[in-house]
Amino acid sequence: MVAALILVAGLATAAVIFFRLVSGAGPTRTFGPGETVTVHLNKDPRPGFYVTDAGSPDDRCYARDSAGRGFAAEPISGTATITENGTRWHVLSHLRLPADGTYQVGCAPTSASAGVRYGIGTPPGAGRMVGDIFAVILIPMAAFAAAIVIIIVVTVRRSSHRRRLTRPPAPF
Known part of the structure; x- marks a missing residue:
């Protein structure tokens, strides 16, 4: 859920910057x-x-x-x-x-x-335009990478937790 929110927020931010770049x-x-x-x-x-x-x-x-x-x-x-x-x-x-x-x-x-x-x-100033173009490209990439990392970490932790739950208890 958090990964999806990060991805959507990154894409929305890039869309706003792109719209500002094109329309302003x-x-x-x-x-x-x-x-x-x-x-x-x-x-x-x-x-x-x-x-x-x-x-x-x-x-x-x-x-x-x-x-x-x-x-x-x-x-x-x-x-x-x-x-x-x-x-x-x-x-x-x-x-x-x-x-x-x-x-x-x-x-x-x-x-x-x-x-x-x-x-x-x-x-538009050249510096602002170049910065906005990089932001439109890099923000979604960073959001996607963060979402992938979160998905991998959550999957690995859930998997290890399931394995611990299915193991028989250790004898005393």
Whole structure:
């Protein structure tokens, strides 16, 4: 019974981590070029901008706090893509914010941005993503191994106890 509970708990934990890995990756709010949306953003992990095409060097996205201070997004080095609900999103840039709060975000329209959609969200960090992938694999394996060990120990102990019960008592 305990072995089955450990196995089920390990599989459930891996499923939750997998769901978080798959569902928490895309933008939480989308908008068009030149549009401004108001969103709550956390300082850590750093929020990022997404774009539905590969993006261009001319893409300029920003955030403004309630005091009107602007924070320009910093382009990422390399490429990262995420597909969510059939839409392929490219991580465009990250924001470095001074504090958690409500911000107005947008991306300036350019000649290359006609017809694209932008998004804001928390791009998965490489370290978190790798850690989650390992957790999805290792947690069920550890739960399975623990369940097997418990089953073997219980079986061996029950068997030895049965043998002791079936032996005739020792003479005095």
